[in-house]
Amino acid sequence: GNSVTQMEGPVTLSEEAFLTINCTYTATGYPSLFWYVQYPGEGLQLLLKATKADDKGSNKGFEATYRKETTSFHLEKGSVQVSDSAVYFCALSPPPTGANNLFFGTGTRLTVIP
Amino acid sequence: NAGVTQTPKFQVLKTGQSMTLQCAQDMNHEYMSWYRQDPGMGLRLIHYSVGAGITDQGEVPNGYNVSRSTTEDFPLRLLSAAPSQTSVYFCASSRRRLAGVGDTQYFGPGTRLTVL
Numbered sequence: 001g002n003s004v005t006q007m008e009g010p011v012t013l014s015e016e017a018f019l020t021i022n023c024t025y026t027a028t029g030y031p032s033l034f035w036y037v038q039y040p041g042e043g044l045q046l047l048l049k050a051t052k053a054d055d056k057g058s059n060k061g062f063e064a065t066y067r068k069e070t071t072s073f074h075l076e077k078g079s080v081q082v083s084d085s086a087v088y089f090c091a092l093s094p095p096p097t098g099a100n101n102l103f104f105g106t107g108t109r110l111t112v113i114p
Numbered sequence: 115n116a117g118v119t120q121t122p123k124f125q126v127l128k129t130g131q132s133m134t135l136q137c138a139q140d141m142n143h144e145y146m147s148w149y150r151q152d153p154g155m156g157l158r159l160i161h162y163s164v165g166a167g168i169t170d171q172g173e174v175p176n177g178y179n180v181s182r183s184t185t186e187d188f189p190l191r192l193l194s195a196a197p198s199q200t201s202v203y204f205c206a207s208s209r210r211r212l213a214g215v216g217d218t219q220y221f222g223p224g225t226r227l228t229v230l
Contacts, residue, residue, distance in 0.1 A: 004156075043223045044204065044221040049218065089156060100217055104156035106154055106156045
């Protein structure tokens with residue numbers, strides 16, 4: 001079946017610290033992989049995505065690389081800011097064509113302190 | 115563009131009541147879906163639609179009903195509310211998946227539902 005396992009939170013970091021949030025997946029076929037972010041009181045919004053092996057998604061200083069050999073899609077950022085405080089969700093979208101369903105991890109709450 | 119809109123933002127129901135959560139999008143997206151978000155469980159898919167007149171079940175469809183009469187609207191109906199349906203509900207839309215590649219989904223702001 002399809003599932004996503006995500007690093008448990010919460011994570012608290014000081015401003016300018018390095019961030020890694022681990023994500024591994026189980027899927028049939030070749031899924032597309034996503035990181036979504038949820039700021040307080042809001043819906044989810046796409047942070048970055050990768051659609052095939054070895055692709056690197058990047059946005060706002062965040063990066064994640066689609067690693068098929070380790071079935072992983074870890075999120076990284078070199079220097080976090082207070083404004084990055086949010087809940088981060090790893091997700092996958094499996095084949096077939098047509099549907100665009102997402103399977104989510106449990107989410108990781110990040111708090112960045114000044 | 116308003117994107118994906120949801121109403122109401124908050125709702126309190128008593129056990130056994132029914133209600134409809136509204137969702138609309140103005141991006142001409144074919145794909146729409148409903149998720150529920152529960153603490154420690156991420157988001158789980160309730161129902162989805164790949165176009166007007168076509169709906170299908172997701173992971174947790176029991177107790178919910180949907181229909182898709184237009185491209186823009188995708189309401190979610192709770193037939194007889196139960197406390198286990200207390201959750202935050204998100205509607206999302208996207209283009210249909212093409213060539214095996216998942217597309218970006220756009221989420222509404224959510225509806226927080228409490229069933230007493």
